[in-house]
Amino acid sequence: MTAPAVFQFENTDHPPSAASSFTNTSFINSEDALSDCRLCPRNCHVNRLRGERGFCGEAGVIRAARAALYYTEEPVISGTRGSGTVFFSGCNLGCIYCQNRLISRPGRSQAICPSSAGTVDKSPLEYSSSEVSAEVSAGGTRQAALPLLTEITPERMAQIFLNLQEQGAHNINLVTPEHFVPLLIPALTRAKADGLIIPVVYNTGSYERVEAVKALEGLIDVWLPDLKYVSSALSARHTGAGDYFQYASAAIAEMVRQCPEPLFSDGSHSIDCPDDADDPVMVRGVLVRHLALPGCAEDSRAVLRYLHETYGDRIFISIMNQYTPMPQVLKLDAGLCRRLSDEEYDTLVDYAIDLGITNGFIQESGTVSPSYIPVFDGTGIVQVTCNISR
Numbered sequence: 001m002t003a004p005a006v007f008q009f010e011n012t013d014h015p016p017s018a019a020s021s022f023t024n025t026s027f028i029n030s031e032d033a034l035s036d037c038r039l040c041p042r043n044c045h046v047n048r049l050r051g052e053r054g055f056c057g058e059a060g061v062i063r064a065a066r067a068a069l070y071y072t073e074e075p076v077i078s079g080t081r082g083s084g085t086v087f088f089s090g091c092n093l094g095c096i097y098c099q100n101r102l103i104s105r106p107g108r109s110q111a112i113c114p115s116s117a118g119t120v121d122k123s124p125l126e127y128s129s130s131e132v133s134a135e136v137s138a139g140g141t142r143q144a145a146l147p148l149l150t151e152i153t154p155e156r157m158a159q160i161f162l163n164l165q166e167q168g169a170h171n172i173n174l175v176t177p178e179h180f181v182p183l184l185i186p187a188l189t190r191a192k193a194d195g196l197i198i199p200v201v202y203n204t205g206s207y208e209r210v211e212a213v214k215a216l217e218g219l220i221d222v223w224l225p226d227l228k229y230v231s232s233a234l235s236a237r238h239t240g241a242g243d244y245f246q247y248a249s250a251a252i253a254e255m256v257r258q259c260p261e262p263l264f265s266d267g268s269h270s271i272d273c274p275d276d277a278d279d280p281v282m283v284r285g286v287l288v289r290h291l292a293l294p295g296c297a298e299d300s301r302a303v304l305r306y307l308h309e310t311y312g313d314r315i316f317i318s319i320m321n322q323y324t325p326m327p328q329v330l331k332l333d334a335g336l337c338r339r340l341s342d343e344e345y346d347t348l349v350d351y352a353i354d355l356g357i358t359n360g361f362i363q364e365s366g367t368v369s370p371s372y373i374p375v376f377d378g379t380g381i382v383q384v385t386c387n388i389s390r
């Protein structure tokens with residue numbers, strides 16, 4: 001998920017959290033984890049090394065659709081030179097409103113996209129509701145262009161990270177990497193041995209086992225988790241995971257345990273001027289995102305309350321308004337068939353301020369746009385070869 005951040009609340013310094021008793025684990029430090037996969041709470045028990053696919057839809061090889069500089073994350077992530085963002089294929093959440101469905105559910109996406117989309121960067125927002133409705137009622141049989149997904153060895157993945165560093169990226173931004181953790185550990189280890197020095201950002205939906213987060217200790221510098229719901233009813237309805245909060249909150253606790261205090265590139269622990277082009281970027285810490293959904297204000301307030309009461313200013317919170325109604329929600333949840341209103345968002349932001357949240361990001365209105373859906377064309381992933389013949 002991506003978000004342009006445009007505003008920071010006033011900062012207040014707080015001491016870091018007390019040390020915890022967590023220790024590292026070898027739970028997923030081996031590909032054995034893929035042979036009977038229970039990496040995440042879905043507990044699929046499939047042998048991904050033999051090509052079997054569980055809920056996330058991915059086998060035992062990393063697949064990704066794009067690795068490029070990205071400029072529309074929060075400014076402490078994108079900075080001025082861009083975030084070196086890698087979009088992985090598959091997802092262990094499967095939110096019914098997912099706007100990256102072309103790569104999160106590859107093989108199923110084409111059945112729900114308007115036929116005239118033509119290229120994958122053209123969002124259904126560019127079509128009228130009657131066009132989308134007609135597509136859905138027609139059975140969604142027409143197809144959009146498919147993303148270019150490429151299989152990647154850990155060694156090639158390390159090269160891709162180093163290429164992004166050479167392009168000037170402030171960081172390596174791993175988007176939806178949860179189901180590839182056992183393969184990313186050797187990739188990151190190799191890249192760091194070969195000269196990767198920029199921070200690594202772990203951009204996750206947070207439906208994680210704590211053991212997986214622990215296994216990444218020392219390899220991840222900035223944790224960028226979502227906290228989507230507190231309500232088990234909502235998480236069950238929208239994401240098919242009634243235990244989402246139980247796992248996500250535990251995963252975030254472990255992330256904060258590893259990175260108990262934000263650190264920025266200028267050596268400070270806070271930022272004062274949110275919109276300055278030369279703002280420092282985050283080099284260590286936890287930034288939790290919450291995407292506000294239409295008609296779900298009570299749960300959004302519960303998310304913010306939980307985060308603030310639990311972590312105060314030891315974390316940053318990004319409150320996002322960019323919810324984009326995709327065609328599939330027309331037949332799955334009528335309540336999600338509209339954008340978040342400005343009034344709903346402003347009320348939520350006011351609530352955050354009243355809570356006392358000071359380290360946060362909000363979005364301007366008008367950020368619901370197809371431009372936030374990247375082109376999944378293999379950029380930065382596909383190796384171009386040239387055959388020269390005489």
Ligand code: SF4
Nearest residue numbers: 037040043044054056
């Ligand atoms: S990582 Fe994928 S296959 Fe493994 S348990 Fe999770 S959803 Fe299932």
